[in-house]
Amino acid sequence: MTKTDYLDVATKMIKEAGKIVLKYKNCQKIIKSKSDPLDVVTDVDYQVEKYLINSINQNFPGHHILSEETENKFNTVSGFNWIIDPLDGTKEYVRNIYDYSINIAFEYNNNLLLGIVYFPEIDQIYISQKGKGVEHNNNLVKVSQVNKINNSIIYIHLPDSRWTKKGLKDFSQQQLAFIKNIYRLRSKAHDCESLCFIAKGAAEGYFLPPLEMRGTAGPKWWDVAPGILMIQEAGGMVTDVHGKAIVNHDLSNGLVASNKLIHSQLLQLVK
Template identity: 45%
Template sequence: MYSNQDLKLFKNISEKLAKEAGKILLAYKSKIQIKKHKLESLDIATNADYASERFLVDSLKKSFPSHSIYSEEGQGTGEKESAFEWVIDPLDGTKEYLRNMPYYAVLISLEYKRNLILGTVYQPEIKRLYSAVKKFKATLNSNPITVSSQNNLNQSIINVRLMDYRMPKIQLSRFLNILNNITYKFYRVKSDFWDIQSLCYVAMGATEAFIQPTSKEWCPPKWYDVASGIIMVEEAGGKVTDFNGNRIKNRDITKGIIASNGLIHDELLKLVRI
């Protein structure tokens, strides 16, 4: 188990490491190299990904030697089992980073028995540090944040993760129907560069909702891409479920993701259940 004092320690160290990893990413921008092509030619890892991850893994091992680690590029992953597991994306938005866009971040989460208890998001280019810990208020640069109080769809803004060529045709047809439904119900329908930013926008009250259609056949985000954003929304007073209205468990994001301020959640669920 863990105490409130433990949570504060986890939070302080996570925030510190995220900022330091952000400095590494900024330093590597002038010497970036592609080190690995993954399943697709545009899905890549760079020397910056590996440098940031190496720093985070080594630092977490030093601070919490009994904890396990699950990281995008695999360094430190699977070396031990523990009720506490750190979930790391050392550079979320690698393609944007490579193209000199500011849309990237360091993502750190902590689970206890597969339940999220901490999330940290640091955006080095604009020096935004989002932080959420179970039982405590979510913050942005140490200032409390909360979800929007808007309860009317026609005055709400929603971010939608758009489809790509990998989506099966059957699911594409269903997604277009969902998109059609929400387009005529919401004030504005937008799409951001990355899922974590969309989740953080919901948490800080800048938008009212975010949806990410997924299935077992097509699930673009990985758990480390969204975990810190999910707890961010929840600890800011919002709600996150799958498309069936169930809380996301055991890292299963193959049934879609809906994040909202909670006030419009039930109405939004009706729009995606087609």
């Protein structure tokens, strides 16, 4: 199959998955909790996951699938891997908040080739393809041209109770540095949405602290993979907090994403 075939199938899959999500909204059932009692998984998470897995297996036999709800290991034989988050924002979904999405990424030998993020309730879709740029609802988008950190809107991954005490203290100091040096500090419920905003030029940067600050807290690869490709394809830049490339899905050294023009300035703030 060609890249276009992968894109066509993935786009159709994610739109159909969105119909499932909308059909069962307000009548979903909570199946279990994960890291805490409020970190829930619903029957809709599993329905969407089952649909996506079956569709991938039917269209691409031999390809491996990594999903949030199954967490299977990558297939090192074929090299083709699909990364799916059936419902990114389940907590928002069950609370009747529109801010949730379905995320799909496709890789070959750990190289991102395709990324799609779909917000079914507001019918917003972001599509990135290696070498083809980024589209938001069929419109080609690019990162912003802001080149000064003091004119920049920066999104951050907020802490929770799983963070280390030192991590929370260090993060508080970093927040002060952000507030003093940037235009506005923002946060979204989901990391991939923040990355989409940078890709379409609505924000200039994003910061995920390293694992030593976060303790056991995420995000995981399925939370950010589509957004990483989008920023790169839109002309932006993605590194860890040391300015090095993200390798082998390793987010332990955090993640810094930007429009590229402010990247060095942003790295100075997070060190």
